[in-house]
Amino acid sequence: MQKICVIGGSRYFGKLLVERLLAAGHHVTVINRGSTRPPDGVEHLAVDRNDEAPLTAALGARVFDVVVDQVCYTPVQAAVAARVFAGRTRRYVMTSTIEVYDPATGAPPVGTPVAEESVDPAGWPVDLGLPWGDEAFRAAHYAEGKRQAEAVFTRAGFDFVAVRSAHVLGGGAREFTGRLAHYVERVAAGRAIVVHADALPTVFVHYQELADLLRWAVEADFTGPVNACSDGLLDVHDLIAAVAAQLGREPVLRTVPAGEEASPFSFDRPYAMSNSRAKKLGYAFSRTTDWLPGAVAETVTTRQ
Known part of the structure; x- marks a missing residue:
């Protein structure tokens, strides 16, 4: 102790x-x-x-x-x-x-x-x-x-x-930034989501x-x-696809050129980091694609 x-x-x-x-x-x-x-x-x-x-x-x-x-x-x-x-x-x-x-x-x-x-x-x-x-x-x-x-x-x-x-995600009350809820609400309502055409991945x-x-x-x-960071790079399009799959809706996207403001997690510059040091020290990470559907589902449930 x-x-x-x-x-x-x-x-x-x-x-x-x-x-x-x-x-x-x-x-x-x-x-x-x-x-x-x-x-x-x-x-x-x-x-x-x-x-x-x-x-x-x-x-x-x-x-x-x-x-x-x-x-x-x-x-x-x-x-x-x-x-x-x-x-x-x-x-x-x-x-x-x-x-x-x-x-x-x-x-x-x-x-x-x-x-x-x-x-x-x-x-x-x-x-x-x-x-x-x-x-x-x-x-x-x-x-x-x-x-x-x-x-x-x-x-x-x-x-x-x-x-x-x-970037921390979780679903429900634990999704304290509101960024995942932003995508859930926009996809559900059929509202446009502003993204970069060539959005770069993050973690x-x-x-x-x-x-x-x-x-x-x-x-x-x-x-x-x-x-x-969990294993696996995702860009904003991957995130939106996970939300759209949970809701059964087609997202409405509006693209903007690099350098203009876009939705959360849409990056027009490098924004990924390596977790190799933690692994070498003995920590075993999950994969983002394994837990993301559950986090989206929890956010959808909380929103209803």
């Missing part, structure tokens, strides 16, 4: 992660602002992770084997956590994102899923002076915020892991698989970034 601290962890796949950790016999402490109650059997500290002094006071003398940070979006948040948890934990796992592989970072050619070393947090510059507290700035610089947060933790002295998640992960992988990262001993 380990002592695990989960920052966030009360909604969506974070809640499932907490349940998985409890089932494995770990002692779990959840930190959030108190708006959402964590599962039974969890120690709950209601405090804002951005407020350093109250967070330090709430933790008291607690120490942990591992901290899992589900809600770190900026280097400022990472710097606060690095100071607060210094000497309190040996391992820090941060939920990161495929978005760190923005083409501006030097993504590989089309058809080559990007590997972790394409964005090395150890050498990534950090600027704490940017207006990270401004919501609009933070939203517009989501990928850069995640990259710089990884960089801060990499230099903090922990055994640090960045789990770079693919996805089921929320249950992401929770399982995070638990694996908690219990493992590797460090550094690791990509989290």
